[in-house]
Amino acid sequence: MICFNLMEIHMPRSLLQPTLALLVRLTLVMALSLPLRAMAQDLAPPEGEVLLTVSGEITQTNVGATAQFDRRLLESMQPVTIATTTIWTDGVQQFTGIPLIRLMRAVGASGHRLKATAINDYAVDIPSSDWVENGPIVAYLRNGAPMSVRDKGPLWIVYPYDTNPAYQGEVIYARSIWQLDRIIVE
Missing domain, CATH: 1.20.5 (Single alpha-helices involved in coiled-coils or other helix-helix interfaces)
Incomplete structure (x- = not known):
């Protein structure tokens, strides 16, 4: 000093x-x-299997020019649990994960949209206007258990569909990508 x-x-x-x-x-x-x-x-480097890689317009990285997350890193980021119904499941489900806004802050995202891509290369665009408090989460647990690839896992972007009528439409349903494994901030 x-x-x-x-x-x-x-x-x-x-x-x-x-x-x-x-x-x-x-x-x-x-x-x-x-x-x-x-x-x-x-933003420590992952020690286990990488579940999510974030790249693009970010300032915080841990492996080269990317931010990579294993389950331990995701669990350390103050997860939340939301209860909601979905059009793909029966009854109310409990989803635990990281709020998308918190993930974007952690990587220092400065873009205006995300290109979220699944294991099978299915991709969706999610505008920065969706990165809000009480908005979507990157879920890694469903009803307290990890989600397998066969069960829409290991990561699924889930909106709190029941708490906001704006989240109950085809546009939002299309953004609810499962088997998520990479995000490019653009």
Whole structure:
């Protein structure tokens, strides 16, 4: 930490105010950049099987130019559980996963849409307007159990369909991609 007494600085009065303004700006820039540096250190590399790879317009990476997540990393990101019905399942289901907005913040996403792609190369576009609080999650558990590939897993983008009528339409259903394994932020 650098400390100095401004009263001991000897310079013409005409330079003192611009110099102080510059010091204040530099201090603010340094202070605002600390959370980004801390976040970068928090994105550890995966140790297990990679379930999701995020690339594109991101600032936080852990493997080359990508952010890769195994189950342990996903579970460490403050998961949430939502209860909702879907058009693909019977009755109310419990889905546990990472809110899409939290995942996008963790990777420092700066794009305007996601190209979400499944294991079989099926792809959908998800606009940044869907990255909202109480919006979709990247689910890795259904009714408390991991989802197999045969059961729409291991990852499924699930919207809280029952809590918002805007989530009950063909456009949103099409964005609810299962067997998700990669996202490109564009």
